[in-house]
Amino acid sequence: MLPLRDTEEIETFPFVTVFLIIVNSIIFVYMYFTALEMPNPDTYFASIYLKYGLVPKKIITAPFFSSEYLTFITSIFLHGSWSHLIFNMLFLWIFGNNVEDYLGHLHFLLFYLLSGIFASLIQLSTMGVSSVPVIGASGAIAGTMGAYFLLFPRSRIRTLVFIFFFITIIEVPAPVYLLIWFLSQLFEGLTNFGVATGVAFFAHVGGFLFGLFYALLIGKHAGRKRRYLYYV
Known part of the structure; x- marks a missing residue:
């Protein structure tokens, strides 16, 4: 199921969401x-990912206050392919603009970065001393989706559905769509635990749970009080 847009209206222009999409896109286009122009493009990409991606083995052995810890941030702005970038930015736009509208611009930026850091920590906890770099914005975006789940229970997601050769668009309640997505990530993570799949499923799970609990703890006291929350 591919989300196209949500039905929740925004009241402020999502400056931070647009900024994040632009920055992520510029970085990948520049790298691409x-x-x-390089003799071996794959070697170039690998060198970038090893330098700015989050490498578990480097983090475990890095001294306190080492510059290596900056990769918790830089890794969030790296992507491995056009499809990786495009799908991440689609999800960021659909769910990010509403959460930004609710929290406010600077608050959303802080929340986004914290979601990415927490998601990376959860993923690292499952990888041991691996030398494989972790990259991508999906952990931070998963945090945004977790917050959306709690903050916008009445929203609906216009979704492109593929059933064999039949393609249609349906509206799915946002909590249902997001719960299905979360459970699919958890299932894939558990069934492929210890297997190199190329997808950081536990980063998705960790990010989503962080966003959910973040909204639960402070969402009621931040942003627009007119919103309807599960616990109101």
Whole structure:
């Protein structure tokens, strides 16, 4: 099920969400076209991911206050392919603009980064001393989705559905869509535990839970009080 848009209206322009989409896109486009000029593009990409991605083995052995810890942030702005970038930015736009509208611009930026850091910590806890870099914004975006789940229970997601050769668009209640997504990530993470799948499922799970509990703890006391929350 591919989400296209949600039915929740926003009242303020999502400056931070747009900024994040632009920054992520510029970084990947720059890397992509720079790689095309290299004798071995794959080697170039690998060097970038190893330097700015989050490498468990480096984090475990890094001294306190080491610059290596900055990769908790830089890794959030790296992507491995066009599809990785496009789908992440689609999800960020659909769910991010509403959460930003609720929390406020600077608050949302802080929340987004914290979601990404927490998601990375959860993923690292499952990887031991692996030398495989963790990259991508999906952990931070999963946090945004977790917050959305709690903050916008009445929203609906217009979703593109593929059933064999039949394609249609349906509206799915946002909590249902997000719960299905979360459970699918948890299932994939548990069934592929210890297997190199190329997808950081536990980062998705950790990010979503962080966003959910973040909204539960402070969402009621931040942003627009007109919103309807589960616990109101």
